[in-house]
Structure formats: C-alpha cells, structure tokens
Amino acid sequence: MDLLSDYIIHLADNALILGHRNSEWTGHGPILEQDIALSNIALDLVGQSRNFYQLAAGRLSELTPGLTISEDDLAYLRDVNEFRNFVLLEQDNGDWAKTILRQFYFSIYQYLLYKELLASKYPAIAAISEKSIKETRYHVKWSSEWVVRLGDGTPESHRRMLDARQELNPWISELFIPVDFDYEAAATGAGILPDTLQEEWFQRVNHVFESAGLPLLSFEKKNMHILSGKKGVHSEHLGYLLEEMQFLQRAYPGSNW
Amino acid sequence: MEIQSHSNSWPLWEVFIRARQGLDHKHAGSLHAADAQMAIENARDVYTRRNEGISIWVVESKHIHASDPSESGSLYDPANDKVYRHPSFYHLPDELKNI
Numbered sequence: 001m002d003l004l005s006d007y008i009i010h011l012a013d014n015a016l017i018l019g020h021r022n023s024e025w026t027g028h029g030p031i032l033e034q035d036i037a038l039s040n041i042a043l044d045l046v047g048q049s050r051n052f053y054q055l056a057a058g059r060l061s062e063l064t065p066g067l068t069i070s071e072d073d074l075a076y077l078r079d080v081n082e083f084r085n086f087v088l089l090e091q092d093n094g095d096w097a098k099t100i101l102r103q104f105y106f107s108i109y110q111y112l113l114y115k116e117l118l119a120s121k122y123p124a125i126a127a128i129s130e131k132s133i134k135e136t137r138y139h140v141k142w143s144s145e146w147v148v149r150l151g152d153g154t155p156e157s158h159r160r161m162l163d164a165r166q167e168l169n170p171w172i173s174e175l176f177i178p179v180d181f182d183y184e185a186a187a188t189g190a191g192i193l194p195d196t197l198q199e200e201w202f203q204r205v206n207h208v209f210e211s212a213g214l215p216l217l218s219f220e221k222k223n224m225h226i227l228s229g230k231k232g233v234h235s236e237h238l239g240y241l242l243e244e245m246q247f248l249q250r251a252y253p254g255s256n257w
Numbered sequence: 258m259e260i261q262s263h264s265n266s267w268p269l270w271e272v273f274i275r276a277r278q279g280l281d282h283k284h285a286g287s288l289h290a291a292d293a294q295m296a297i298e299n300a301r302d303v304y305t306r307r308n309e310g311i312s313i314w315v316v317e318s319k320h321i322h323a324s325d326p327s328e329s330g331s332l333y334d335p336a337n338d339k340v341y342r343h344p345s346f347y348h349l350p351d352e353l354k355n356i
Contacts, residue, residue: 031267033288033299040302142298149291 002063003184005056006084007191008125009074010181010230012052013085016075017238018106019045020245021093030096037142041103044135049075051128076249080239081232084181088171090229090238097150097160101168104143108204109175111136112197121189144208151212161214173219175201179230268317270296274304275312282314290315 022042029035053071060069089106093099114136117129150157176198178186185191198219206216227233248255267289273282285304290296296315304310324332336342 031289033290033303036306037299037302040306145294145298149295 002060003181004122004188004190005059005063006181007185008052008056008059010084011125012049012056012074013083014049014089014106014110015045015052016049017083017085017241018089018103019043019049020241021089021091022099022103024093025099038099041139041142044132044139048128048132048135051131055124055128072249076246080234080242083229083232083234083238083242085229085238086171086174087227087229087235088168088174090235090241091168091171092237094164094167095160097157098164098167100143100146100150101161101164103139104147104208105168105172105175105205107136107139107143108201109197111140112200112204113192113194116192116197120191122191125190147208147214148212151209151214158213161212165214165217169217169220172217174228174230176219177228177230179228181230267291268319270300270315271318271321272296272300272304273314273316274300274310275314276310278311282312285309287318293317 019042022038022045026035026039026042029038050071053074057069057071057074061067086106088102091098091102111133114129114133117125118133120126120129147161151161152158176195178193178195182191182193186193202217202219209216227235229238268291269287270290270293271287272285274285275282285300288296288299288303290299293315296317297313300313300315305313
C-alpha cells in the first residue's frame with residue numbers, strides 16, 4: 001500500500017467521520033439556529049473529505065494499473081480497520097458539551113495542520129488546505145466561543161464541560177503520535193509530523209480554557225490508549241457509525257441519484 | 258418543554274444583510290441568540306449560506322420602535338393629496354435624457 005495515499009486518506013477520514021457525527025445532530029440541535037450552524041460545519045467537513053478522497057482515489061488508480069478506485073469506494077466500501085481517522089472523532093456525540101469540545105479539539109488541530117500544509121510540496125494538498133482553512137478558521141471561532149459560553153455559563157453547563165473533558169481526554173494524545181504514513185509524508189515534504197503541532201495546540205486550547213474557567217490541559221502520556229485510529233485499530237463506535245453511513249451503498253451497490 | 262424554554266430565554270434579534278457592495282442593508286429576518294456575536298454568527302449560518310451577503314447587521318428586536326398601525330390614518334393619509342411633493346411638475350428639455 002502506498003503510504004502517501006494513506007496519509008491523504010487519513011486527512012479525508014478525519015473530516016468525513018466528524019462530519020458524519022455532526023450531521024447526526026441535524027434536526028436535533030438545541031435550538032434551530034445552532035442546528036443549522038452545526039449542520040453547516042458538517043457539510044464543510046464532508047466537502048473537505050471529498051476533496052481528499054478524490055485526490056487519493058486518483059493517486060491509487062494511477063498506481064494500480066487496471067484498477068479504478070473512486071471517492072465513493074473509499075468512503076463507502078472500506079471496513080472499520082481500513083479507516084485512518086482519529087479515535088477522538090468517532091466517539092459518540094453525547095450531549096452538546098461533548099460535541100462542542102470534540103469539535104473544538106479537532107478544529108484547532110486541523111487549523112494548525114492546514115496552516116503547515118499550505119506549504120506542502122504536494123500541490124493538490126496545498127490547494128485543498130488553502131480552500132479548507134477558511135472554513136476551519138470559522139469552526140475554531142464558533143467552537144471556541146461555545147467552550148467559553150458553556151465553561152463559564154451555568155453550574156450545569158460547567159459540569160457538563162468537565163464531564164466532556166474527562167470523556168475525551170484519553171483520545172487527545174493520538175493526535176500527536178506519528179505513524180508510518182506521517183513519517184513518509186514528512187520525508188517527502190507532502191505533510192508534516194503531527195508532534196510538531198503539539199505545543200501550539202495545547203497553548204491555544206488552554207488559552208480558551210482559561211477564559212472558560214476550565215482546568216488547563218497537559219499532555220498526558222499515561223492516558224495513551226492501546227487504540228490507534230491511524231493504524232486502523234478503532235473503538236467500538238466506528239463500526240456502528242459506518243453501518244449507518246455505508247448502508248445504502250452496501251445494500252444497493254453502485255446506486256446513485 | 259426544555260427546547261421551548263431555551264428559545265424563550267435567548268433574546269430575539271433582527272438581521273440585516275447587505276447583498277453586494279454599494280447596496281443597502283435589507284431586513285432578512287429574525288433569529289434567537291444569546292449575545293450579539295452569536296447573533297452575527299447565527300445570521301451568517303441561517304441567512305448567508307447561499308451567498309446572499311457580504312455584510313451583516315444585527316440589532317436586538319426590543320430596540321426597534323415601530324409605528325403604530327392604528328395611527329396610520331393620521332400618519333400617512335395627509336400625504337395622499339399632496340402630489341406637488343413629487344418632483345413631477347418640472348418641464349425638462351427633450352435633450353435631457355437621463356434624469
């Protein structure tokens with residue numbers, strides 16, 4: 001398997017899985033306006049994933065003569081252990097606080113990553129990053145404000161943020177642990193090593209946590225979990241997510257409308 | 258119902274969108290938000306997702322004072338018979354085309 005394709009698929013899977021999770025809120029948001037806001041973010045993410053899938057599909061088709069792989073094959077016909085998204089992103093939505101915090105963690109990560117990928121030696125990756133970073137900048141703003149609003153809100157909203165923080169904590173370290181395709185991406189100049197983002201990520205998160213009156217985060221290696229989404233070792237949640245997301249293509253192969 | 262009480266506790270805002278440079282802000286609708294910043298972001302998500310605008314104004318609905326419909330007689334009827342307020346009594350030379 002081509003490691004650079006894995007890297008691109010990793011970028012795509014992150015966006016698709018979180019986009020899908022967010023889309024589960026559509027029609028269930030706490031208030032109409034925020035329902036639309038989160039649905040918009042879901043659409044942004046699915047759109048970003050599509051760009052990366054198209055790029056990976058083209059690359060894989062080129063590398064394997066006689067085989068044509070489409071974006072849909074990658075999104076709808078791979079199994080749990082072939083997905084390369086962070087375990088953080090497949091976690092269930094929980095309450096609004098957990099959804100917000102998951103979005104906040106990832107948006108800051110994605111923003112820092114895209115900022116570096118603007119200089120990618122792989123022109124298509126740089127181009128997708130340039131297109132996506134505007135959306136991501138808004139996701140950071142939107143989720144940061146919600147973190148402050150909830151953390152510094154009522155005793156109940158504060159408690160819910162603390163619970164969410166507790167629940168998501170084990171999945172943070174994975175964001176910064178490089179795997180084989182990260183090394184390949186960094187070596188070829190297509191991407192970067194994620195541990196280089198770690199310091200600024202914690203700074204930015206804690207900056208917002210400070211305004212939100214939430215206890216600061218620190219990198220806890222002891223929380224490092226045996227799961228690694230980037231290696232295809234996922235939590236139980238991803239299987240259920242894919243079952244629903246991929247249902248149509250599995251039940252009616254090749255169908256479209 | 259919980260959702261109901263949420264929307265009741267967030268104030269209502271009126272949203273004005275400028276569609277293009279050089280046009281006026283036009284009333285687009287109203288929405289609920291906890292504060293001005295959130296109102297602008299909600300307006301961005303609710304009213305400009307199909308490219309409708311380049312600038313957003315929001316104002317809390319309670320700050321808008323409206324004329325009273327029951328006074329419309331005294332407010333508007335007196336203008337009915339004052340056609341001379343329209344600039345339609347000037348004779349313009351034929352050479353003037355663009356006025």
